[in-house]
Amino acid sequence: MSKSALVVDDSATMREMVSYTLKQAGFEPLVGKNGQDGLEQLSGAPMDLIITDLNMPVMDGLAFIKAVRARDEYKFTPILMLTTESQADMKAQGKAAGATGWLVKPFNPEMLLQVIAKVVPKT
Amino acid sequence: MTTGPAGDVTAAMNAAADAARWDGAPAPMPDLRDRLYLLRDEVHTTLHSEFDTTAVDLEQLRGILADAAEKLSAAFCVMTGSLSELVRLIEAAPATPGVAPLSEVALIARDITSRTGSTVQSLQFEDMATQLLQHVGRRLATLELFSKDMAILHPHPDNPRAPLTDEVLDDLFRRLDLHRTELLAVGRKTVQQQSLDSGGIELF
Numbered sequence: 001m002s003k004s005a006l007v008v009d010d011s012a013t014m015r016e017m018v019s020y021t022l023k024q025a026g027f028e029p030l031v032g033k034n035g036q037d038g039l040e041q042l043s044g045a046p047m048d049l050i051i052t053d054l055n056m057p058v059m060d061g062l063a064f065i066k067a068v069r070a071r072d073e074y075k076f077t078p079i080l081m082l083t084t085e086s087q088a089d090m091k092a093q094g095k096a097a098g099a100t101g102w103l104v105k106p107f108n109p110e111m112l113l114q115v116i117a118k119v120v121p122k123t
Numbered sequence: 124m125t126t127g128p129a130g131d132v133t134a135a136m137n138a139a140a141d142a143a144r145w146d147g148a149p150a151p152m153p154d155l156r157d158r159l160y161l162l163r164d165e166v167h168t169t170l171h172s173e174f175d176t177t178a179v180d181l182e183q184l185r186g187i188l189a190d191a192a193e194k195l196s197a198a199f200c201v202m203t204g205s206l207s208e209l210v211r212l213i214e215a216a217p218a219t220p221g222v223a224p225l226s227e228v229a230l231i232a233r234d235i236t237s238r239t240g241s242t243v244q245s246l247q248f249e250d251m252a253t254q255l256l257q258h259v260g261r262r263l264a265t266l267e268l269f270s271k272d273m274a275i276l277h278p279h280p281d282n283p284r285a286p287l288t289d290e291v292l293d294d295l296f297r298r299l300d301l302h303r304t305e306l307l308a309v310g311r312k313t314v315q316q317q318s319l320d321s322g323g324i325e326l327f
Contacts, residue, residue, distance in 0.1 A: 012192075013189070013193060084250070084316065085313050100327060102323075102326075103325075105250060107244070107321055108240060108244055115326070
Protein backbone atom coordinates (compact mmCIF):
# COMPACT_ATOMS: atom_id res chain seq x y z
CA MET A 1 0.00 0.00 0.00
CA SER A 2 1.43 3.37 -1.01
CA LYS A 3 1.99 6.11 1.49
CA SER A 4 0.55 9.59 1.30
CA ALA A 5 2.59 12.78 1.15
CA LEU A 6 1.98 16.47 0.62
CA VAL A 7 4.49 18.66 -1.20
CA VAL A 8 4.08 22.42 -0.76
CA ASP A 9 6.21 24.73 -2.88
CA ASP A 10 5.50 27.77 -5.03
CA SER A 11 7.91 26.53 -7.71
CA ALA A 12 6.24 24.13 -10.15
CA THR A 13 9.62 22.55 -10.93
CA MET A 14 10.33 21.91 -7.25
CA ARG A 15 6.90 20.34 -6.77
CA GLU A 16 7.57 18.15 -9.78
CA MET A 17 11.06 17.08 -8.66
CA VAL A 18 10.06 16.33 -5.07
CA SER A 19 6.97 14.45 -6.24
CA TYR A 20 9.06 12.47 -8.72
CA THR A 21 11.47 11.47 -5.95
CA LEU A 22 8.67 10.51 -3.58
CA LYS A 23 6.99 8.38 -6.24
CA GLN A 24 10.24 6.43 -6.59
CA ALA A 25 9.86 5.52 -2.92
CA GLY A 26 6.25 4.46 -3.28
CA PHE A 27 4.54 7.64 -2.09
CA GLU A 28 1.46 9.13 -3.71
CA PRO A 29 2.08 12.84 -3.34
CA LEU A 30 -0.45 15.65 -3.32
CA VAL A 31 0.82 19.14 -4.10
CA GLY A 32 0.13 22.66 -2.89
CA LYS A 33 1.32 25.96 -4.39
CA ASN A 34 1.60 27.74 -1.04
CA GLY A 35 0.75 27.21 2.61
CA GLN A 36 -2.90 28.07 2.18
CA ASP A 37 -3.25 25.73 -0.79
CA GLY A 38 -1.42 23.04 1.20
CA LEU A 39 -3.90 23.34 4.07
CA GLU A 40 -6.77 22.96 1.62
CA GLN A 41 -5.15 19.85 0.16
CA LEU A 42 -4.88 18.28 3.62
CA SER A 43 -8.58 18.55 4.46
CA GLY A 44 -8.28 16.05 7.29
CA ALA A 45 -6.96 13.22 5.11
CA PRO A 46 -4.33 11.01 6.74
CA MET A 47 -0.83 12.06 5.71
CA ASP A 48 2.39 10.11 6.21
CA LEU A 49 4.73 12.96 5.28
CA ILE A 50 4.68 16.67 4.53
CA ILE A 51 7.48 18.51 2.73
CA THR A 52 7.20 22.27 2.55
CA ASP A 53 9.12 25.25 1.26
CA LEU A 54 9.70 28.27 3.50
CA ASN A 55 9.39 31.36 1.30
CA MET A 56 6.05 31.28 -0.48
CA PRO A 57 3.38 33.83 -1.32
CA VAL A 58 -0.01 33.93 0.45
CA MET A 59 1.15 31.75 3.37
CA ASP A 60 4.78 30.90 4.08
CA GLY A 61 6.17 27.62 5.35
CA LEU A 62 6.38 28.64 9.00
CA ALA A 63 2.74 29.74 9.15
CA PHE A 64 1.77 26.59 7.28
CA ILE A 65 3.55 24.30 9.76
CA LYS A 66 1.99 26.10 12.72
CA ALA A 67 -1.46 25.70 11.14
CA VAL A 68 -0.84 22.01 10.45
CA ARG A 69 0.42 21.34 13.97
CA ALA A 70 -2.66 23.03 15.38
CA ARG A 71 -4.73 20.20 13.96
CA ASP A 72 -4.88 17.11 16.16
CA GLU A 73 -4.69 14.66 13.23
CA TYR A 74 -1.32 16.06 12.10
CA LYS A 75 0.36 16.61 15.47
CA PHE A 76 2.85 13.83 14.85
CA THR A 77 3.08 13.86 11.04
CA PRO A 78 6.72 14.28 9.97
CA ILE A 79 7.14 17.72 8.39
CA LEU A 80 10.34 18.49 6.51
CA MET A 81 11.22 22.04 5.59
CA LEU A 82 12.94 22.12 2.18
CA THR A 83 14.28 25.58 1.54
CA THR A 84 17.14 27.65 0.14
CA GLU A 85 17.59 29.22 3.58
CA SER A 86 20.25 27.88 5.90
CA GLN A 87 20.59 30.53 8.58
CA ALA A 88 20.55 29.24 12.15
CA ASP A 89 17.85 31.68 13.25
CA MET A 90 15.53 30.51 10.48
CA LYS A 91 16.14 26.89 11.43
CA ALA A 92 15.32 27.74 15.04
CA GLN A 93 12.05 29.31 13.90
CA GLY A 94 11.26 26.20 11.89
CA LYS A 95 11.95 23.96 14.86
CA ALA A 96 9.79 26.14 17.10
CA ALA A 97 6.96 26.02 14.57
CA GLY A 98 7.02 22.22 14.68
CA ALA A 99 9.20 21.11 11.76
CA THR A 100 10.72 17.65 12.06
CA GLY A 101 13.78 18.50 9.98
CA TRP A 102 15.42 21.12 7.81
CA LEU A 103 16.80 20.40 4.35
CA VAL A 104 18.64 22.99 2.31
CA LYS A 105 18.02 23.13 -1.47
CA PRO A 106 19.06 21.76 -3.79
CA PHE A 107 18.22 18.33 -2.48
CA ASN A 108 19.85 15.11 -3.56
CA PRO A 109 17.06 12.56 -4.19
CA GLU A 110 18.93 9.72 -2.52
CA MET A 111 19.66 11.78 0.57
CA LEU A 112 16.07 12.96 0.71
CA LEU A 113 14.83 9.38 0.64
CA GLN A 114 17.28 8.44 3.41
CA VAL A 115 15.94 11.25 5.57
CA ILE A 116 12.37 10.23 4.80
CA ALA A 117 13.17 6.65 5.79
CA LYS A 118 14.34 7.97 9.15
CA VAL A 119 11.30 10.12 9.91
CA VAL A 120 8.43 8.17 8.39
CA PRO A 121 7.45 5.16 10.50
CA LYS A 122 7.56 1.86 8.63
CA THR A 123 4.18 0.24 8.22
CA MET B 124 23.01 70.85 -25.80
CA THR B 125 23.38 67.93 -23.43
CA THR B 126 22.54 64.27 -23.97
CA GLY B 127 21.46 63.06 -20.55
CA PRO B 128 22.64 63.16 -16.95
CA ALA B 129 26.27 62.46 -17.80
CA GLY B 130 26.28 65.33 -20.25
CA ASP B 131 24.61 67.55 -17.71
CA VAL B 132 27.21 66.73 -15.10
CA THR B 133 29.82 67.92 -17.56
CA ALA B 134 27.77 71.00 -18.38
CA ALA B 135 27.24 71.79 -14.71
CA MET B 136 30.94 71.39 -14.02
CA ASN B 137 31.75 73.61 -16.96
CA ALA B 138 29.35 76.19 -15.65
CA ALA B 139 30.98 75.95 -12.22
CA ALA B 140 34.38 76.40 -13.81
CA ASP B 141 33.06 79.41 -15.70
CA ALA B 142 31.69 80.83 -12.48
CA ALA B 143 35.09 80.45 -10.86
CA ARG B 144 36.73 82.18 -13.81
CA TRP B 145 34.28 85.06 -13.49
CA ASP B 146 35.37 85.29 -9.87
CA GLY B 147 31.89 85.12 -8.48
CA ALA B 148 30.41 87.59 -10.93
CA PRO B 149 26.65 87.04 -11.17
CA ALA B 150 26.35 86.35 -14.88
CA PRO B 151 27.11 82.57 -15.07
CA MET B 152 25.45 81.60 -11.75
CA PRO B 153 21.86 81.37 -13.02
CA ASP B 154 23.20 79.16 -15.75
CA LEU B 155 24.86 76.88 -13.19
CA ARG B 156 21.75 76.81 -11.04
CA ASP B 157 19.53 76.03 -14.03
CA ARG B 158 21.80 73.24 -15.10
CA LEU B 159 21.90 71.75 -11.64
CA TYR B 160 18.10 71.77 -11.45
CA LEU B 161 18.00 70.22 -14.89
CA LEU B 162 20.54 67.62 -13.83
CA ARG B 163 18.50 66.73 -10.76
CA ASP B 164 15.31 66.36 -12.81
CA GLU B 165 17.00 64.28 -15.46
CA VAL B 166 18.66 62.00 -12.94
CA HIS B 167 15.31 61.44 -11.26
CA THR B 168 13.51 60.78 -14.56
CA THR B 169 16.25 58.50 -15.85
CA LEU B 170 16.47 56.52 -12.61
CA HIS B 171 12.71 56.10 -12.49
CA SER B 172 12.66 54.91 -16.08
CA GLU B 173 15.56 52.51 -15.45
CA PHE B 174 13.87 51.11 -12.35
CA ASP B 175 10.69 50.48 -14.34
CA THR B 176 12.60 48.84 -17.18
CA THR B 177 14.61 46.68 -14.79
CA ALA B 178 11.50 45.56 -12.93
CA VAL B 179 9.93 44.47 -16.23
CA ASP B 180 13.16 42.71 -17.26
CA LEU B 181 13.35 40.84 -13.95
CA GLU B 182 9.75 39.71 -14.29
CA GLN B 183 10.37 38.52 -17.84
CA LEU B 184 13.51 36.71 -16.76
CA ARG B 185 11.57 34.94 -14.02
CA GLY B 186 8.97 33.90 -16.59
CA ILE B 187 11.61 32.60 -19.00
CA LEU B 188 13.33 30.63 -16.23
CA ALA B 189 10.08 29.12 -14.99
CA ASP B 190 9.06 28.23 -18.53
CA ALA B 191 12.42 26.62 -19.36
CA ALA B 192 12.53 24.64 -16.13
CA GLU B 193 8.93 23.51 -16.54
CA LYS B 194 9.66 22.20 -20.05
CA LEU B 195 12.85 20.51 -18.88
CA SER B 196 11.15 18.84 -15.95
CA ALA B 197 8.24 17.70 -18.14
CA ALA B 198 10.74 16.21 -20.62
CA PHE B 199 12.60 14.61 -17.74
CA CYS B 200 9.43 12.97 -16.41
CA VAL B 201 8.49 11.66 -19.88
CA MET B 202 12.02 10.30 -20.39
CA THR B 203 12.21 8.55 -17.03
CA GLY B 204 8.68 7.22 -17.48
CA SER B 205 9.63 5.74 -20.86
CA LEU B 206 12.77 4.17 -19.42
CA SER B 207 10.84 2.57 -16.57
CA GLU B 208 8.34 1.19 -19.06
CA LEU B 209 11.19 -0.13 -21.22
CA VAL B 210 12.75 -1.90 -18.25
CA ARG B 211 9.37 -3.37 -17.33
CA LEU B 212 8.78 -4.68 -20.89
CA ILE B 213 12.27 -6.15 -21.16
CA GLU B 214 11.98 -7.90 -17.86
CA ALA B 215 8.65 -9.36 -18.91
CA ALA B 216 9.89 -10.51 -22.36
CA PRO B 217 10.79 -14.19 -22.78
CA ALA B 218 14.47 -14.99 -23.42
CA THR B 219 15.30 -15.83 -27.06
CA PRO B 220 18.03 -18.44 -27.63
CA GLY B 221 21.00 -17.12 -29.63
CA VAL B 222 20.03 -13.47 -29.12
CA ALA B 223 21.97 -11.19 -26.80
CA PRO B 224 20.05 -11.17 -23.56
CA LEU B 225 17.64 -8.29 -23.29
CA SER B 226 18.63 -8.00 -19.69
CA GLU B 227 21.74 -6.15 -20.87
CA VAL B 228 19.52 -3.46 -22.34
CA ALA B 229 17.58 -3.41 -19.13
CA LEU B 230 20.83 -2.87 -17.25
CA ILE B 231 21.66 0.14 -19.40
CA ALA B 232 18.17 1.57 -18.98
CA ARG B 233 18.36 1.00 -15.24
CA ASP B 234 21.78 2.65 -15.11
CA ILE B 235 20.44 5.73 -16.91
CA THR B 236 17.49 5.87 -14.53
CA SER B 237 19.79 5.63 -11.51
CA ARG B 238 21.68 8.66 -12.75
CA THR B 239 18.59 10.85 -12.79
CA GLY B 240 19.47 12.12 -9.33
CA SER B 241 21.84 14.71 -10.71
CA THR B 242 19.15 15.90 -13.12
CA VAL B 243 16.67 16.29 -10.28
CA GLN B 244 19.31 18.28 -8.42
CA SER B 245 20.16 20.48 -11.42
CA LEU B 246 16.56 21.32 -12.25
CA GLN B 247 16.25 23.00 -8.87
CA PHE B 248 18.30 25.88 -10.27
CA GLU B 249 15.06 27.55 -11.32
CA ASP B 250 13.80 27.92 -7.77
CA MET B 251 17.12 29.28 -6.53
CA ALA B 252 17.53 31.66 -9.46
CA THR B 253 13.94 32.87 -9.08
CA GLN B 254 14.48 33.63 -5.41
CA LEU B 255 17.67 35.52 -6.20
CA LEU B 256 15.81 37.58 -8.82
CA GLN B 257 13.07 38.31 -6.30
CA HIS B 258 15.72 39.47 -3.88
CA VAL B 259 17.22 41.80 -6.49
CA GLY B 260 13.73 43.11 -7.26
CA ARG B 261 13.03 43.84 -3.60
CA ARG B 262 16.35 45.67 -3.22
CA LEU B 263 15.65 47.73 -6.32
CA ALA B 264 12.15 48.59 -5.14
CA THR B 265 13.59 49.94 -1.90
CA LEU B 266 16.26 51.90 -3.71
CA GLU B 267 13.59 53.37 -5.93
CA LEU B 268 11.85 54.70 -2.83
CA PHE B 269 15.00 56.71 -2.07
CA SER B 270 14.96 58.08 -5.57
CA LYS B 271 11.25 58.95 -5.45
CA ASP B 272 11.62 60.75 -2.17
CA MET B 273 14.30 62.93 -3.63
CA ALA B 274 11.46 64.47 -5.63
CA ILE B 275 10.47 66.18 -2.40
CA LEU B 276 13.35 68.52 -3.10
CA HIS B 277 10.90 69.87 -5.67
CA PRO B 278 8.40 71.09 -3.08
CA HIS B 279 6.42 73.47 -5.25
CA PRO B 280 5.67 72.19 -8.75
CA ASP B 281 4.59 75.68 -9.81
CA ASN B 282 7.72 77.19 -8.40
CA PRO B 283 10.48 74.62 -8.63
CA ARG B 284 13.11 77.05 -7.47
CA ALA B 285 11.40 77.88 -4.22
CA PRO B 286 13.81 77.62 -1.30
CA LEU B 287 13.84 74.43 0.69
CA THR B 288 12.41 74.88 4.12
CA ASP B 289 13.51 73.12 7.29
CA GLU B 290 10.16 71.35 7.33
CA VAL B 291 10.74 69.90 3.88
CA LEU B 292 14.24 68.77 4.77
CA ASP B 293 13.12 67.26 8.08
CA ASP B 294 10.45 65.34 6.24
CA LEU B 295 13.00 64.16 3.70
CA PHE B 296 15.40 62.96 6.42
CA ARG B 297 12.56 61.17 8.18
CA ARG B 298 11.60 59.37 4.95
CA LEU B 299 15.18 58.46 4.11
CA ASP B 300 15.69 57.07 7.58
CA LEU B 301 12.55 54.96 7.18
CA HIS B 302 13.76 53.65 3.82
CA ARG B 303 17.15 52.84 5.28
CA THR B 304 15.37 50.59 7.78
CA GLU B 305 13.39 49.02 4.95
CA LEU B 306 16.55 48.49 2.93
CA LEU B 307 18.22 46.75 5.87
CA ALA B 308 15.16 44.55 6.28
CA VAL B 309 15.50 43.18 2.73
CA GLY B 310 19.22 42.73 3.18
CA ARG B 311 18.82 39.09 4.14
CA LYS B 312 19.44 37.05 1.02
CA THR B 313 17.41 33.85 1.03
CA VAL B 314 19.83 32.04 -1.27
CA GLN B 315 23.36 31.62 0.05
CA GLN B 316 24.31 28.67 -2.13
CA GLN B 317 27.29 29.06 -4.42
CA SER B 318 26.68 25.89 -6.41
CA LEU B 319 24.12 23.21 -7.15
CA ASP B 320 25.72 20.80 -4.69
CA SER B 321 23.14 19.35 -2.35
CA GLY B 322 22.51 21.34 0.80
CA GLY B 323 22.73 20.43 4.46
CA ILE B 324 20.27 18.27 6.37
CA GLU B 325 19.32 18.67 10.00
CA LEU B 326 16.78 16.63 11.90
CA PHE B 327 15.35 18.21 15.03
